[in-house]
Amino acid sequence: MTTEVILKIAISGVLTGLVYGLMALGLSVIFGVVRVVNFAHGEMMTIAMYLVIVLFSALGLDPLIMLVPISAVLFALGYLMQRAIINPFINRPEHSQFMLLVAVAIVMVNGLLLIFGPDSQGITTAYSFDSFDLGGVIIDAGKVYAAIAALLVAVALFAFFRLTLTGKAIRACADNYHGALVVGLNVKQLYALTFGIGAACVGAAGTMLMIVTDVTPAIGPAYTLLAFVIVITGGLGSMPGAIVGGILIGLTEALGGFFFTPSAKTMFSFAILVLVLLFRPQGIMGRKTA
Amino acid sequence: MKFLLDGVPRSALVLLALFFAGLLFAPMVANDYVLVVLVTILYFAYAGQCWNIMMGFAGQLSLGHALYIGLGAYITAALYVKFGVSPWIGLFPALAISGAVGALIGFLAFRFGVSGVYFAILTIAFAEFARIGFDHFTWVGGAGGFFLPVANYTQNDFFNLRGSQRMFYYILLAMTVAVFILCHLLLRSRAGYYWLAIRESPEAAEALGINIFRYKMYAVVLSAALTALGGVFFAFFYNNLFPEQVFHISRSIEIILGPIIGGIGTLFGPIVGAFLLTGLAESLREVMLRLGVDLPGVKQVFYGFCLLVVVMFLPDGVWPPLKKKLGLDRDTERKEG
Numbered sequence: 001m002t003t004e005v006i007l008k009i010a011i012s013g014v015l016t017g018l019v020y021g022l023m024a025l026g027l028s029v030i031f032g033v034v035r036v037v038n039f040a041h042g043e044m045m046t047i048a049m050y051l052v053i054v055l056f057s058a059l060g061l062d063p064l065i066m067l068v069p070i071s072a073v074l075f076a077l078g079y080l081m082q083r084a085i086i087n088p089f090i091n092r093p094e095h096s097q098f099m100l101l102v103a104v105a106i107v108m109v110n111g112l113l114l115i116f117g118p119d120s121q122g123i124t125t126a127y128s129f130d131s132f133d134l135g136g137v138i139i140d141a142g143k144v145y146a147a148i149a150a151l152l153v154a155v156a157l158f159a160f161f162r163l164t165l166t167g168k169a170i171r172a173c174a175d176n177y178h179g180a181l182v183v184g185l186n187v188k189q190l191y192a193l194t195f196g197i198g199a200a201c202v203g204a205a206g207t208m209l210m211i212v213t214d215v216t217p218a219i220g221p222a223y224t225l226l227a228f229v230i231v232i233t234g235g236l237g238s239m240p241g242a243i244v245g246g247i248l249i250g251l252t253e254a255l256g257g258f259f260f261t262p263s264a265k266t267m268f269s270f271a272i273l274v275l276v277l278l279f280r281p282q283g284i285m286g287r288k289t290a
Numbered sequence: 291m292k293f294l295l296d297g298v299p300r301s302a303l304v305l306l307a308l309f310f311a312g313l314l315f316a317p318m319v320a321n322d323y324v325l326v327v328l329v330t331i332l333y334f335a336y337a338g339q340c341w342n343i344m345m346g347f348a349g350q351l352s353l354g355h356a357l358y359i360g361l362g363a364y365i366t367a368a369l370y371v372k373f374g375v376s377p378w379i380g381l382f383p384a385l386a387i388s389g390a391v392g393a394l395i396g397f398l399a400f401r402f403g404v405s406g407v408y409f410a411i412l413t414i415a416f417a418e419f420a421r422i423g424f425d426h427f428t429w430v431g432g433a434g435g436f437f438l439p440v441a442n443y444t445q446n447d448f449f450n451l452r453g454s455q456r457m458f459y460y461i462l463l464a465m466t467v468a469v470f471i472l473c474h475l476l477l478r479s480r481a482g483y484y485w486l487a488i489r490e491s492p493e494a495a496e497a498l499g500i501n502i503f504r505y506k507m508y509a510v511v512l513s514a515a516l517t518a519l520g521g522v523f524f525a526f527f528y529n530n531l532f533p534e535q536v537f538h539i540s541r542s543i544e545i546i547l548g549p550i551i552g553g554i555g556t557l558f559g560p561i562v563g564a565f566l567l568t569g570l571a572e573s574l575r576e577v578m579l580r581l582g583v584d585l586p587g588v589k590q591v592f593y594g595f596c597l598l599v600v601v602m603f604l605p606d607g608v609w610p611p612l613k614k615k616l617g618l619d620r621d622t623e624r625k626e627g
Contacts, residue, residue: 037407085602092605094406095351099550099601102543106594113587217587221539225418228411263433267422270415277404277412 004136009258010251011139015147017250019208021243022150023223024230025157026201032237033174033194036086037094039101042223043108044199048074048206049215050116056123056210063125063211064149070207071153071200078199082192090191105220112217122214146208153204154243157197161239170194174237202227222266229273235286244285248272302618313463317456325455329527331568332462333520338548338560339469340516345546346555347473347482348509349489351406354395354413356541357420358514361388362521363531367438368430370450370526377451381522385515391416392514396507405492414539421537430531438529451526458527465523466561469516473557485509489555517545547593551600553607562609570596 027041038044051070055061081104089097130141161167173180173190180187209215226249234245249269256268276283316328337359344350365387366380395416399409425433446453451461476482484505487495496502525531535541552563574592578584604611 085598088602095345095554096601096605098351098407098410099597103594103597103601106543106597107591110587110590110594114585114591118586225414225539229415232408232411261426264422264426267419270419273415274398274412277408278398278402281402281404281408 004138006255006258007137008139009254011137012143013251013254014247015139015143015250016212016254017247018147018243019150019205019212019246020226020230020250021246022154022208023202023205024227024234024246025154025239025242026198026205027227028231028234028237028239028242029157029201030195030198031231032239033170034082034086034090034191036089036097037101038195038198039098039224040105040108041202041227042225043105043220044074044077045202045206045209045223046112046215046217046220047077047108048203049210050112050121051203052207052210053116053121053123053215063123063207064145067149067153067204067207071203074203074206075196075200079192079196081199082195083188086195087188087191105224109217109220112220116217118216118218120214120216123210125211128211140212142211146211150205150208153201157201158239160197166190166193226266226269229269232283233272233276235283238283238285241283241285245283248284299618301616305616305618310467317459322455325459327568327572329455329459329462331564332459332466333523333527333564334545334548334568335561335564336462336466336469336523337517337520337545338552338564339466339473339557340513340520341546342549342555342560343473343476343516344509344513346549346559347477347489348485348506349492350506350509351410352413352510352513353410353539353542353546354415354417355513355517355545356537356539357413357417358388358392358517359521359524359541359545360417360420360424360531360533360536361391362518363525363536364424364430364436364521365518366522367436367525367531371436371438376449377522377526378449381519384522385518388518388521389511389515392510393507396510400503400506414542417537417539417542421533424533424537427533433533435530435532437531438526440529458523462523462527465519470557470561472516477557481505481508547597549607551597551608553609556607556609558613559607559609562612563607566608567593567596 023041023045027038030036030038030041048070051073052063052066055066055070056063085100085104086097089100125142127141127145132139132141132144161171169180169185170190170193172183172185173187173194177187180190230245230249231242232245233248234241234243249272252268252272253265257265280286313328317325320328337355341352341355344352362381362384365384366377369375369380369383370377395413399405399412404412424430430436441452446457448457451458477486484495484500487498487500488502488505492502521536524536548563548567549560550563551566552559552561571589571593574589578588600608
């Protein structure tokens with residue numbers, strides 16, 4: 001058990017964690033603005049992952065190129081979901097929203113199961129078996145590309161929310177719903193946009209994840225849970241928190257899987273979740289709110 | 291007992307009596323298949339009723355009730371298989387441990403003001419924790435599963451819960467009726483009124499001097515222990531336990547679908563929901579069998595759409611509007627019933 005090996009595990013954990021972070025960022029953006037907990041988040045990601053499989057086998061496109069079209073498709077899916085079914089639930093009680101999205105999630109998981117069957121599927125890219133050698137520490141090239149792409153998307157999203165007028169308008173809705181209505185913002189439209197953006201994040205994350213892992217229809221709920229764990233750990237509604245939480249959970253799972261058994265790795269992220277909920281319920285980067 | 295029936299219209303009593311009589315005599319005419327379907331319905335009605343104590347009465351959303359089912363199942367099954375302890379004795383430690391785990395989760399959450407979605411996630415986290423834990427718990431088979439010995443029983447061994455499906459049916463019917471009456475009594479008790487107050491507005495309840503921490507804890511512990519009893523039944527009826535199935539989140543969701551579709555917080559909701567869902571699922575299975583279609587997932591997609599429709603168009607569930615239509619409301623205006 002040399003330092004190189006541990007370092008390799010840690011770095012690849014951080015890289016995967018960045019992709020997880022992007023996935024969680026989508027959830028965080030949706031919750032921060034629309035105040036709806038997207039319980040179908042991981043399932044939406046599996047839809048993106050299957051899109052990668054379809055596009056890859058049909059056109060042989062590289063996932064890094066597919067990033068844009070798949071994010072666009074997921075954006076449309078999110079936009080329509082918000083418009084058609086979630087919007088009437090904005091003022092319903094929490095459990096009611098929860099059940100709505102659980103229903104959507106059930107339909108998604110089993111719809112994928114119907115279309116693609118239960119077997120695990122993956123893709124092999126030109127760089128799947130490449131690696132970088134950093135002074136004896138060997139890092140998978142695919143993970144590096146995926147992490148960089150995820151980071152770029154996250155940065156673009158930060159810029160969008162800070163710099164563009166639409167981004168500022170969305171943040172205004174998040175800060176003060178009634179105030180946003182009073183100054184004449186089209187909140188309904190902005191909510192749908194936000195849900196679309198959150199879905200696009202998860203679409204990008206799913207595309208990147210296909211470089212490093214396989215997909216089955218049943219994996220959706222596990223990713224939903226993972227996104228929740230990350231977002232709560234980082235701070236629900238905090239954008240940097242999602243990335244930090246993603247890195248932390250990615251690292252924990254990698255090291256936990258290495259030192260104990262890989263099948264028990266999620267236990268460690270749940271342990272972190274419990275600790276965070278107990279000692280810092282607002283999350284690592286979260287602000288204390290009611 | 292008489293006060294339970296106060297203000298209930300005669301037509302409702304007649305319907306209830308007929309319904310109960312139907313359940314009581316069903317095994318005389320039903321074949322094995324119908325009996326298993328009825329057991330499934332009652333199982334979900336029972337578990338749904340237990341979940342309803344926490345969510346429907348006290349307003350605490352648990353998405354991890356599979357945890358208590360699993361604990362109840364594994365503890366009694368392990369005691370029976372490893373030490374020959376009768377499930378009737380084994381259920382005491384099973385209920386106590388499940389209640390204690392419920393208390394632990396409740397304590398952790400309520401002490402620190404974890405509520406709403408956060409609480410729901412915490413319950414999922416504990417159930418998942420248990421699932422992965424039991425996957426690696428080789429003493430009870432780990433991921434490979436834990437099995438109870440099965441034989442062809444000529445005689446019912448009531449003491450060890452080994453016997454015919456008919457025996458299980460009546461045990462489960464008794465459990466369902468008992469928990470129904472218990473919930474009925476609870477709703478008329480001081481705790482019941484406190485729970486409803488906490489559900490409607492925790493702040494207002496606290497301002498009125500209700501110890502909301504204590505009463506939320508009562509709800510969680512009671513719900514957990516009663517659900518574990520359902521787990522005991524599960525273990526001895528199905529005779530095999532796999533962590534991936536018993537503790538899986540889809541099990542937790544299955545339990546709560548019935549009460550949500552039937553009507554959260556109502557006494558008949560879980561029962562109506564269980565009949566509707568299982569009935570629909572079985573009819574769908576039958577239709578698919580006739581059509582010669584065998585696709586995994588169709589049933590769940592259908593489930594999902596049903597849930598979607600109910601949540602969107604009947605936010606209070608099926609039972610409250612149905613009750614109104616049948617004219618079964620109590621004379622005195624009450625929210626539950």
